[in-house]
Amino acid sequence: MRSVRLEALNDFDQWRAAARRLLLDAVPPDEVVWLDPSTPQDLFVTENAPAEVTERKVGVVPQRFIDWAEAGICHSDPERFALLYRLLWRLQKDKALMEARSDPDVGRLDRRVSAVRRDAHKLKAFVRFKSIADDSGLERFVAWFEPEHYVLERVAPFFVRRFTGMMWAIVTPYRSVFWDGESLEFGSGGHKADVPAEDAMEGVWKSYFASIFNPARLKVRMMKSEMPVKYWRNLPEAELIPSLIRGAKAAEAEMIERQASIPSSKHLRRTERQVEDEVPEVEITSLGAARQAIDQCRRCPLYEMATQPVFGEGPDNAEVMFVGEQPGDQEDLAGKPFVGPAGKVFDAAMTEAGIDRERAYVTNAVKHFKFVPRGKKRLHQRPNMGEVKACKFWLDLEREFVKPKLIVALGATAVASLAGSSTTLGSVRGRVTELADGTRMLATVHPSYLLRMPDRAEAERERERFVADLREVRKAMGH
Amino acid sequence: MTQLTLQRKLSILSDAAKYDASCASSGSVKRSSLATGGIGSTEGSGICHSYAPDGRCISLLKVLLTNFCVYDCVYCVNRSSSNVQRARFSVEEVVGLTLDFYKRNYIEGLFLSSGIIRSPDYTMEEMVRVARTLRETHRFGGYIHLKVIPNAAPELLAEAGLHADRLSTNIELPTDISLETLAPEKKPSAIRTAMAHIQAKREESRPDGKLEGKRKPTRLAPAGQSTQLIVGADQATDATILGRSAALYSGYGLKRVYYSAFSPIPDASSKLPLAPPPLMREHRLYQADWLIRFYGFDVDEIVSGGEDGLLDLKLDPKLAWALGNRGQFPVDVNRAARETLLRVPGLGVRVVDRILSSRRHHRLTLADLARMAGSIDKLRPFVEADDWSPGGLTDDAKLRGKLTPAPKQLELF
Numbered sequence: 001m002r003s004v005r006l007e008a009l010n011d012f013d014q015w016r017a018a019a020r021r022l023l024l025d026a027v028p029p030d031e032v033v034w035l036d037p038s039t040p041q042d043l044f045v046t047e048n049a050p051a052e053v054t055e056r057k058v059g060v061v062p063q064r065f066i067d068w069a070e071a072g073i074c075h076s077d078p079e080r081f082a083l084l085y086r087l088l089w090r091l092q093k094d095k096a097l098m099e100a101r102s103d104p105d106v107g108r109l110d111r112r113v114s115a116v117r118r119d120a121h122k123l124k125a126f127v128r129f130k131s132i133a134d135d136s137g138l139e140r141f142v143a144w145f146e147p148e149h150y151v152l153e154r155v156a157p158f159f160v161r162r163f164t165g166m167m168w169a170i171v172t173p174y175r176s177v178f179w180d181g182e183s184l185e186f187g188s189g190g191h192k193a194d195v196p197a198e199d200a201m202e203g204v205w206k207s208y209f210a211s212i213f214n215p216a217r218l219k220v221r222m223m224k225s226e227m228p229v230k231y232w233r234n235l236p237e238a239e240l241i242p243s244l245i246r247g248a249k250a251a252e253a254e255m256i257e258r259q260a261s262i263p264s265s266k267h268l269r270r271t272e273r274q275v276e277d278e279v280p281e282v283e284i285t286s287l288g289a290a291r292q293a294i295d296q297c298r299r300c301p302l303y304e305m306a307t308q309p310v311f312g313e314g315p316d317n318a319e320v321m322f323v324g325e326q327p328g329d330q331e332d333l334a335g336k337p338f339v340g341p342a343g344k345v346f347d348a349a350m351t352e353a354g355i356d357r358e359r360a361y362v363t364n365a366v367k368h369f370k371f372v373p374r375g376k377k378r379l380h381q382r383p384n385m386g387e388v389k390a391c392k393f394w395l396d397l398e399r400e401f402v403k404p405k406l407i408v409a410l411g412a413t414a415v416a417s418l419a420g421s422s423t424t425l426g427s428v429r430g431r432v433t434e435l436a437d438g439t440r441m442l443a444t445v446h447p448s449y450l451l452r453m454p455d456r457a458e459a460e461r462e463r464e465r466f467v468a469d470l471r472e473v474r475k476a477m478g479h
Numbered sequence: 480m481t482q483l484t485l486q487r488k489l490s491i492l493s494d495a496a497k498y499d500a501s502c503a504s505s506g507s508v509k510r511s512s513l514a515t516g517g518i519g520s521t522e523g524s525g526i527c528h529s530y531a532p533d534g535r536c537i538s539l540l541k542v543l544l545t546n547f548c549v550y551d552c553v554y555c556v557n558r559s560s561s562n563v564q565r566a567r568f569s570v571e572e573v574v575g576l577t578l579d580f581y582k583r584n585y586i587e588g589l590f591l592s593s594g595i596i597r598s599p600d601y602t603m604e605e606m607v608r609v610a611r612t613l614r615e616t617h618r619f620g621g622y623i624h625l626k627v628i629p630n631a632a633p634e635l636l637a638e639a640g641l642h643a644d645r646l647s648t649n650i651e652l653p654t655d656i657s658l659e660t661l662a663p664e665k666k667p668s669a670i671r672t673a674m675a676h677i678q679a680k681r682e683e684s685r686p687d688g689k690l691e692g693k694r695k696p697t698r699l700a701p702a703g704q705s706t707q708l709i710v711g712a713d714q715a716t717d718a719t720i721l722g723r724s725a726a727l728y729s730g731y732g733l734k735r736v737y738y739s740a741f742s743p744i745p746d747a748s749s750k751l752p753l754a755p756p757p758l759m760r761e762h763r764l765y766q767a768d769w770l771i772r773f774y775g776f777d778v779d780e781i782v783s784g785g786e787d788g789l790l791d792l793k794l795d796p797k798l799a800w801a802l803g804n805r806g807q808f809p810v811d812v813n814r815a816a817r818e819t820l821l822r823v824p825g826l827g828v829r830v831v832d833r834i835l836s837s838r839r840h841h842r843l844t845l846a847d848l849a850r851m852a853g854s855i856d857k858l859r860p861f862v863e864a865d866d867w868s869p870g871g872l873t874d875d876a877k878l879r880g881k882l883t884p885a886p887k888q889l890e891l892f
Contacts (some may be wrong), residue, residue, distance in 0.1 A: 100840040101833040102847035125526045129583045141582060162520040164512035165618070166582060201579050204486050208580075211494040212541060213531035216742045217758060222534025226527065237529055245532050252743060263560035267551070295668055304655055305726045307671040332730070333675040373729035375772075 003033040004052075006081065009174065010074040010150035017053035019085050024058050029089045034081035038174075061091050064098045068113045074120075074150045075112040083108060120151040124158055126231050127170060130199040141168040144195040144234060152177055156184055171195055192234075202236045209237040215248035287316045287401040290394065294367060299390040302368035302383070307332045312363025312398050320477055321361040321404035322346075323395065325413040325446055329378050332369035337362050342448035346410075349447065349463070353470035361402050365417035366391045388417045399439070406432075406476050407439055411446025419443075430469050432476050442476055444469035483566055489576065491566040495546040495557050496592055498744070499649075500707055500737040501624065502527070504538045504587035507644040507702035510620040517618025518582060521644065525622065526587055539590040539624060540580050544568055544605055548594030552651070552662035554712045556744040557594045563746055567596075570608045577613060581621055588622030588644075589613070595628060603631035603639065610642035622702075627677065629669040636673065637680050640699030645734070647705040648673045653723045657713035661750070674731040677704055681732070703734035710764060711741035711757040716788030721767055721778045728772065738764040763790040770797055773828065774821045793883050798824040801861060802882070808873050811863040813842050824882075825857035857882060 002022070006014050022032060069084050077083075087105055091097050100106055129141035141163070152170065156177045159168065169178040171190040178185045223241075232238035284290050294309045303309070310327035313336060322338075330340030338346050350357050366387055371378035383391075395417060399407070409415045412425045418441055419428065428443045435441050445466055453459035483491070504525030511520045527536035545567035546557040556563060577589045591609055595602050606625055613619040625639050627648040640646055648670055652658040655667040677700065684698040706727060710720065724736040740761035767790060770776045774797070784799030785791040791799040801808065801824045810823050812834055820831045833851045837843060845867040849855045860872040860882075872878070 096840050099836050102837045102841075102843065102850050104850075107850055121526070125528050127584050131583070143584070158520075158522075161511040161513055161522070163518050163582070164515070165517045199583065201583055204489060204576070205580065205583070205585055207486050207490050208493050208540070209529065209531065209537065211490045212497050212537060214497050214533045214535070214742060217533040217535075217740075219534030219758075220532055223530040223532050226534075226536065227530040235529065241532055248532065262562075264562060267559045295666070303668075305723075307675045307730065308668045329730075333679055335672065335675075371726075371729075373725035376729060376732060378726075378729045 001031055001033060002027055003035055004081070005035040006037050009037050010153065012070045012073050014053075015069075015073055015081055015084065017055060019088055020056060020058045021052045021054045022085065023088065023092070024054055024056065029082065029086040032082070032085060034079075034085070036078040038078075059092055061088065062095070062098050065091060068098075068109055071113045071116045071154075072109050074116045074154060076149045077112060080112065083112075116149050116151060116154075119147050119149045120155050122231065123147050123151055123155045126227075126235060127159075128199075128234065128236060129168060130196045131201070132196060139167075141166055142195045143168075143170050144190075144192050145170055145172050146234065147172055148230075150174060153186070156186075160184055199236075206237050206240055210240055210244060213244055215244070215251035218245065218248045220245060284397060287398065290397045290401065294394055297367070297394070299393060300368075300387045302366070302370050302387055305371070306368035308335050309367045310335055310337050310364065310369070311367060311394070312361055312402075313337055314357075314361035314363075314402075315359060316361075316402055318359060318361035318402055318404055320355075320359075320406045320408060320473065321363065321399065321402055322408045322410060323414040323418065324362075324364045324410045325448075326364050326366035326383050327369045328380055328448070329369065329371070332378075337364055338447075341451055342446070345447040345450055345463075349467050349470055352467050353474055355470060355474055361398070361404060363395065363398055365395060365414045367394055383413060385416065385421055388413060392417055405440065406473065407435070407441045408470075408473055409441055409443040411449065414446075415443050430465075430472060432472075440476065442469070442473055485572060485576070488566045488568060488572070489542065491564055492543045492546060492568060493541060495563070495594075496541045496543045496590075498556065498739060498742060499541065499590070499592060499626070500535075500739045501590065501647060501705055501735070502536045502538045502541070503624075503645070503702075503705070503735065504622040505702070506734060507622060508696050512618075512620050515618045515620060517620060518578075519588070519618075519620030521587075521620065521622050528585055528587065538587045539622065540577055540586050540588070541590040542568070542573065542576075542592075544570075544573065544591060544593035544602075544609070545596055546594050547596050549597075550595055550662065550664045552665065553748045553750045554651075554661055554709055554741065554744075556746070558748070560748070561746045570605060570612060573609045574612050574617065577621075578617060578619065581619070586621075588624070590624040590626075592626035593628070599628045599630040600632050600635060603628045603635045607635060607639050607642065610639065614642045624702075627673050629665070629673045631673075633676055633680075636677055637699065640677060640680060640684075643700055644702040645705060646677055646700045647707070648677070649707045650723070650727065650736075651708060652713055653708055653715040653720045654713070657715060661712065671730075674704060674706070674727075674733070678731045704731060705733055705735040705737060707737040707739055709741050710738050710761050717760070717764060717767070717785070717790045718778065718782040718788035720764060721771065721782065724768055725771065725778050736768060738768070759792050760790070763792060763796060767796045775818050776800070776822075794879075795824070797822070798857065798882060802879050805873055808861045809863045809869050810861060812848060813838055813863075813865060823858065823861050825852060825855070825861070 004018050006018060008014050065087065072080055072084060083105065087109060090105070097103065098106060101110065123145060127143045127145050129143045131139055131141055133139045152172050152175050159170065160179055167180055169176060171194050174189045176187045176190050178187065284293055291311045294311055297303055297309060310331050324338065327337060328340045328342060331337055347357060366383040370381045370383050370387065372381055407418060409418050415423055415425050415428065418435060425443055430444060432440050432442050450459055450463050450466060453462060505523065507521045509522055512518050525538055527538050529537040531537060546563065547565050547567060548557045548559055551559045573591065580586045591606055593602050593606055610623050610625060613623065623643045624645040624647065625643040627636060627639065627646050629648060650670055651662055651665065658665055658667050681697040681699045686695045688695055708720065727733050727736055738761050740757050767781045770781055771778060780800060781796050782788055784796050784803055790796055810819055812820065817831060817835060820826055820834060821828065830852045834843065837847065837851065842865040845855065845864045848858065848862065848864055852858060860869045860878055
């Protein structure tokens with residue numbers, strides 16, 4: 001039987017040097033006694049000789065073992081060194097052991113690692129600094145904390161990253177740490193009395209704690225599981241908890257029972273003014289008025305999920321009006337028609353055909369984006385005839401105010417809206433036809449159709465056909 | 480009017496801010512005060528510095544700049560017709576409180592919201608001034624969450640995003656009709672347009688290239704956008720609410736939708752239900768939201784576990800779905816794919832990953848599962864392991880009753 005006593009409570013390198021020696025000497029785990037460094041040494045027992053060590057590398061272990069051992073060694077369990085050595089020993093034969101999360105030893109280490117990480121996290125969370133200002137006005141911050149495990153060394157760099165510009169110290173029963181603005185120094189453990197009992201801001205902090213609490217949602221168990229009672233004695237706000245809980249039911253009942261009071265005269269005066277200001281619903285007499293009114297449109301359910309209506313854009317005396325299907329994802333976000341991928345195709349084809357988009361009026365048969373959500377994306381849905389018909393109200397207004405000489409229908413939905421659902425795109429494509437009111441219409445595909453074609457050569461042919469249709473538009477405009 | 484002390488103002492303006500559920504301080508870029516010599520850091524995961532007896536974490540100094548407000552939203556404690564006491568912080572007061580709390584390690588940073596005074600632009604400008612002062616004058620590297628005032632100028636929203644880690648615009652209610660009824664001055668499309676605008680600006684600010692296999696974080700509002708809606712103040716079903724959330728997540732890249740059970744407020748309007756908040760419903764909505772985002776369920780599947788578009792309050796949504804789809808069970812834990820395992824009641828993402836890792840090493844027994852999952856009561860009818868088959872248990876007509884938790888007694892303290 002060999003016994004090993006390490007100097008430090010939580011020093012992975014020390015443990016590793018001793019473990020390497022044992023492994024080199026092929027000492028099985030059940031023949032080693034790891035003595036607890038937190039108990040005083042017995043001077044008369046020979047077992048207390050310094051641990052035999054070696055820096056020689058004696059084998060390979062997976063990275064996970066190193067990570068876990070570095071954390072696990074900070075656990076207060078006196079058996080931690082033995083557990084680590086047992087796993088190290090078994091890993092020599094079974095390289096994949098760390099993958100076996102169902103193995104009792106792996107599970108035991110896993111739980112200790114979690115406990116250490118949790119305790120380290122609570123140290124970050126529950127340290128409460130108290131300010132000490134000396135006569136020269138120099139401010140320093142000191143905190144007392146009682147961790148369950150030996151985690152101060154693991155967490156100190158976090159406080160450096162967070163409070164570089166402050167001078168601070170954290171005192172725990174087993175160790176203390178001090179930052180002077182430039183370097184970190186560790187010292188021996190201390191006592192609660194080493195740190196001032198109060199801080200000038202604590203009163204303000206406590207009134208924040210009391211006010212941010214909602215008495216209508218009492219969930220004491222939830223609070224205790226996240227902020228265990230053992231930490232309360234060093235949290236200034238915790239002393240309010242019992243009285244807040246006692247008062248909660250009464251505070252909630254009072255809120256529910258109390259009658260609504262009469263609003264202040266200031267509020268009433270303002271509401272009166274608003275009522276006077278409200279304009280009665282009027283007939284829409286201009287393109288600008290239509291653009292404003294569409295914001296309130298409830299003619300079909302599409303307004304509910306779309307961001308905003310996307311009204312047409314272009315000069316109100318444009319000679320030609322392009323009508324697409326509906327805004328897509330990008331158009332919905334930007335509030336402008338034809339700005340997404342299909343818009344890019346459209347713009348390029350217009351340039352190629354020699355038509356200036358700036359001089360055309362560009363709009364859609366349906367003004368709200370219809371989609372189904374799929375995770376982080378919105379998938380385009382074709383509008384149904386009911387939605388197309390409901391939205392024709394707005395398209396008709398645009399036609400009435402712009403009075404284009406020629407309307408270009410882009411795709412089947414636009415054709416159906418303009419010429420009726422019995423007219424198919426194929427029957428009217430590429431040539432000038434007349435709508436019921438005598439306006440000339442020329443139909444072609446929607447640019448997004450070109451984006452959906454999987455075959456490149458075919459897509460290019462279709463694109464050329466689309467450009468050819470746009471050249472017909474130019475001709476029909478007499479340019 | 481007598482001058483209010485800073486402490487009294489803080490009481491009023493934090494009391495008024497508590498109905499905003501968000502306390503997240505995670506998911507931002509890494510910042511360290513070592514780089515600036517100032518104070519403040521963010522390191523990916525946020526820290527909850529305290530917990531109130533309502534079980535909510537206290538991570539940020541959550542306050543309003545002012546609770547004066549020209550709007551009259553029925554559900555809101557600060558609506559213009561309410562007779563609560565009013566107060567207003569100066570920009571310097573909020574900056575000072577944030578720094579004083581932060582230096583004592585009480586908080587991760589600031590969550591600043593405000594009632595609307597004068598105009599949306601004026602209000603937003605004041606809020607941006609707080610963030611700018613903290614960042615530029617005080618080299619503050621902690622977390623900042625700013626509430627967006629819809630209808631504020633786009634340049635102000637962009638500047639807000641420059642200083643803030645997170646921006647949020649509250650949708651408030653799940654349907655436009657409810658919003659217009661209960662918040663007459665708020666325009667649903669203006670709220671969504673603000674979110675759309677921020678999302679577009681964020682994407683523009685995203686640097687090219689990748690970081691640790693992911694797209695680099697945006698420079699504007701690196702911790703993203705979030706929103707909140709109130710549950711139980713109108714007649715909307717859970718299906719409507721979750722459908723709204725799905726649209727928000729897909730449209731604006733939102734990080735979170737918060738569900739806030741309608742809570743009785745001081746000086747409540749007579750137009751509101753006088754009932755205690757539906758906390759369990761709120762909890763079920765969070766569970767459903769989670770299952771939709773991380774477990775591959777869609778809204779219809781989740782809602783089908785309940786009745787009439789409402790989630791089952793007695794059972795968690797995954798268990799309710801599984802009980803209605805028993806034909807898909809039992810699942811063999813030694814063979815099933817990750818996405819199938821994720822649908823098993825009682826198996827979370829972490830446990831599933833452990834199963835996948837362990838079964839490469841050896842075949843799993845029920846005892847192995849128990850060690851990894853903690854409890855297997857819920858699990859047993861839905862899985863097969865090396866030494867376990869549920870037999871008739873999966874289709875047992877009494878299974879629902881057996882798995883429904885007994886009603887709990889109220890918590891005593």
